Amino acid sequence: MVLKVNLKNECPECHANLVQDTVKGEFVCSLCGYVVEENLEYQGPDAYVSDPGHKSNNLRASGVNSVAYHDYGLHTEIDNQCKDYSGRHFNDGIRKSVVNLRKWNSIIRISNSKDRRLSNVLSKINETCSLMSFPKVVCETAALIYRNYENRNDTKGKSSVCMAAAALYYACKICKVLRSLNEIVKYNGNSEDTDENLKLASKYYRSMVLICENDDTNLTTQSQDRITNFMEKDPKARNQNKQSFIIVNMQSININQYISKLANTAKFDVKIERLAIEIAKKTENHLLSDGKSPNGIAAAYLYLASVLLGINILQMDISRLAGVTEVTIRNRCKDILTCFRITLKIKPVLKI
Numbered sequence: 001m002v003l004k005v006n007l008k009n010e011c012p013e014c015h016a017n018l019v020q021d022t023v024k025g026e027f028v029c030s031l032c033g034y035v036v037e038e039n040l041e042y043q044g045p046d047a048y049v050s051d052p053g054h055k056s057n058n059l060r061a062s063g064v065n066s067v068a069y070h071d072y073g074l075h076t077e078i079d080n081q082c083k084d085y086s087g088r089h090f091n092d093g094i095r096k097s098v099v100n101l102r103k104w105n106s107i108i109r110i111s112n113s114k115d116r117r118l119s120n121v122l123s124k125i126n127e128t129c130s131l132m133s134f135p136k137v138v139c140e141t142a143a144l145i146y147r148n149y150e151n152r153n154d155t156k157g158k159s160s161v162c163m164a165a166a167a168l169y170y171a172c173k174i175c176k177v178l179r180s181l182n183e184i185v186k187y188n189g190n191s192e193d194t195d196e197n198l199k200l201a202s203k204y205y206r207s208m209v210l211i212c213e214n215d216d217t218n219l220t221t222q223s224q225d226r227i228t229n230f231m232e233k234d235p236k237a238r239n240q241n242k243q244s245f246i247i248v249n250m251q252s253i254n255i256n257q258y259i260s261k262l263a264n265t266a267k268f269d270v271k272i273e274r275l276a277i278e279i280a281k282k283t284e285n286h287l288l289s290d291g292k293s294p295n296g297i298a299a300a301y302l303y304l305a306s307v308l309l310g311i312n313i314l315q316m317d318i319s320r321l322a323g324v325t326e327v328t329i330r331n332r333c334k335d336i337l338t339c340f341r342i343t344l345k346i347k348p349v350l351k352i
Contacts, residue, residue, distance in 0.1 A: 117155055296328040
């Protein structure tokens with residue numbers, strides 16, 4: 001006679017907690033060793049968990065999909081080991097059938113040239129995000145940008161590597177992640193074709209910006225809710241408009257982020273970074289930054305801060321790290337000093 005485990009998960013003899021022995025397939029009392037139930041089949045770690053939090057962590061499969069894959073992550077793969085569930089090898093007839101099924105499964109997943117281009121670009125986006133340690137939101141946003149661009153423009157004959165780099169650069173701008181297009185292109189392709197890929201990626205990026213920002217509903221809250229619902233995989237939001245996933249407007253990145261990035265890359269003193277950020281806050285003006293490279297402005301603030309603190313830093317070193325010329329740094333310093341007046345208050349040093 002086999003006893004059933006009660007809902008309280010207690011031993012019927014001493015009322016102690018039960019322990020599951022997955023090797024022997026038994027429920028055993030933790031105190032007296034009474035076997036409450038035996039000959040059990042192990043159904044996975046999520047079978048005997050009552051807490052929803054622990055159950056979600058122990059799930060072996062989930063319904064979460066992603067726009068970063070061409071089939072939204074809902075594909076089925078056939079294992080190439082040619083073994084059944086018990087580990088035994090198939091015979092020759094079944095092995096040939098499984099090989100044919102695997103081949104046709106891969107053919108059906110990518111049936112035309114459009115799906116093939118989409119698969120190549122999204123695979124390159126995922127690979128680059130993994131190499132550059134981008135957060136998941138950047139990968140999802142880049143995939144969403146490319147899907148929107150492909151629905152509005154023909155991408156036939158365009159380089160998948162450059163398209164992935166342009167989409168990632170646009171996603172970094174939207175998500176406020178400081179990465180230059182040159183850095184993304186270096187991780188995305190061969191070092192020999194860096195210059196050509198950089199020109200093509202710049203061209204595709206400008207085209208993406210024009211197409212994605214020309215929508216009249218781009219700045220509305222309705223578009224933002226639509227993207228949020230799509231990222232959460234709401235089927236109602238996905239069925240509302242499959243051809244137009246609007247990209248949220250790109251907010252300007254604060255110049256303080258560029259200053260912090262340059263200071264951390266160059267390993268400057270913290271005093272220089274703090275003073276540069278303070279000067280940037282007090283001299284904030286759109287006429288000073290419109291149409292100017294943010295790297296050049298950040299380098300100019302760092303150079304001014306180093307001069308005011310009496311720390312010797314060469315313009316050559318800052319320009320090399322910022323990717324601008326020394327003339328650009330001098331021009332930006334001249335603009336800052338011409339538009340604003342900097343007053344220094346020096347505290348006297350008391351001699352003891």
